Amino acid sequence: MSKNIYINCSYIPPELFVAAGFNPVRLWPEKIGHRGQKYIPVDICPYTRAILSQLYGNKKAVLANSCDGMRRLYDIITDNSFLLEVPRKSGTNEVNYFYQQLLGLLDFLDINYDNKYRQRLKKVIRDYNIQRNLLQKIQKQKSPSSLIQGIKIYSSNKQANLQELVETKEKNKIANSYSSVLLMSSCLLDGQIVDTIAKNNLHLAAIDSCLGERSFNFQINIKKGQNPLKVLARKYLQKSACPRSMEVERRIEEINKVMKNRKIEGIIYFIPTFCDQAAYDFKMIKKWARKNNIPVLNLEGEYKAGQSGQLNTRIAAFRESLTISG
Numbered sequence: 001m002s003k004n005i006y007i008n009c010s011y012i013p014p015e016l017f018v019a020a021g022f023n024p025v026r027l028w029p030e031k032i033g034h035r036g037q038k039y040i041p042v043d044i045c046p047y048t049r050a051i052l053s054q055l056y057g058n059k060k061a062v063l064a065n066s067c068d069g070m071r072r073l074y075d076i077i078t079d080n081s082f083l084l085e086v087p088r089k090s091g092t093n094e095v096n097y098f099y100q101q102l103l104g105l106l107d108f109l110d111i112n113y114d115n116k117y118r119q120r121l122k123k124v125i126r127d128y129n130i131q132r133n134l135l136q137k138i139q140k141q142k143s144p145s146s147l148i149q150g151i152k153i154y155s156s157n158k159q160a161n162l163q164e165l166v167e168t169k170e171k172n173k174i175a176n177s178y179s180s181v182l183l184m185s186s187c188l189l190d191g192q193i194v195d196t197i198a199k200n201n202l203h204l205a206a207i208d209s210c211l212g213e214r215s216f217n218f219q220i221n222i223k224k225g226q227n228p229l230k231v232l233a234r235k236y237l238q239k240s241a242c243p244r245s246m247e248v249e250r251r252i253e254e255i256n257k258v259m260k261n262r263k264i265e266g267i268i269y270f271i272p273t274f275c276d277q278a279a280y281d282f283k284m285i286k287k288w289a290r291k292n293n294i295p296v297l298n299l300e301g302e303y304k305a306g307q308s309g310q311l312n313t314r315i316a317a318f319r320e321s322l323t324i325s326g
Helices: 014-018 046-055 068-080 092-108 115-141 144-155 159-167 192-199 228-237 248-261 276-291 309-325
Strands: 004-007 023-026 061-064 081-084 179-185 202-208 266-272 296-301
Touching (some): 014 228, 023 144, 115 144, 115 159, 144 159, 144 202, 179 248, 179 276, 179 309, 202 248, 248 276, 276 296
Parallel strands (some): 004 023, 004 061, 179 266
């Protein structure tokens, strides 16, 4: 029997599964398949449709209630899946609620939250802290494409491969004259837009996306006597906010901090087709950026959109505008 458990969101702690002997597999589809598509409307985001094609056929999955599309997906595969209700705020009440949700998830997996499991969970959390540290090194030292590769390795819980990626020599292709940009999205889909940005001589200084730094820019330190699952719930809920968050001020503050610390000059925001979360978030980001005289480029598309000539032309034009304004 397969020990794989498929997950869809960076708010779902993989440590919880590894401590129980399962293999968490983060879903990063490369395209939209055909399986199960008749059960879902065509005007739902491509990420949801691609995940459905991967999961359809009795695969065990844990889905976060990220959006209406994921709820619809859960309705279709509900017999062998668990819907994890992730609060949209990160206060004390929300942390307590999320902790209870994680306990319910353990029940779904037939896992007893006893002392033996707690000790294993603490060890696994320490191991994942090491992996998150390695990803932070990759973010600082390597190209954005290598970072995407590292995040996918992290999603498969392969620490040795991450260490190898850190040690791999890579030419520094960043020129001082390149303008620095922040790439934002709910999900980058296939990540090819990263390569298109690099080809247009823009320095991608940060990636605010589910397939980006929100997956690893935190650590979990458990003090003696603390409940490890409760600490896990708090740290995951209070990591960098994503577009689904209802804590607008915190999200803006986090983005502003990254912009200043990395001397970023402009924002490229990619909205997957039919993604309401990203559309609402972009409206907020655009209003804030205009108020602070920060150039913003809005892109939209499905899988392989980063290869399109139209997006390439628009990114090239955006680079020119940053060069002129700079």
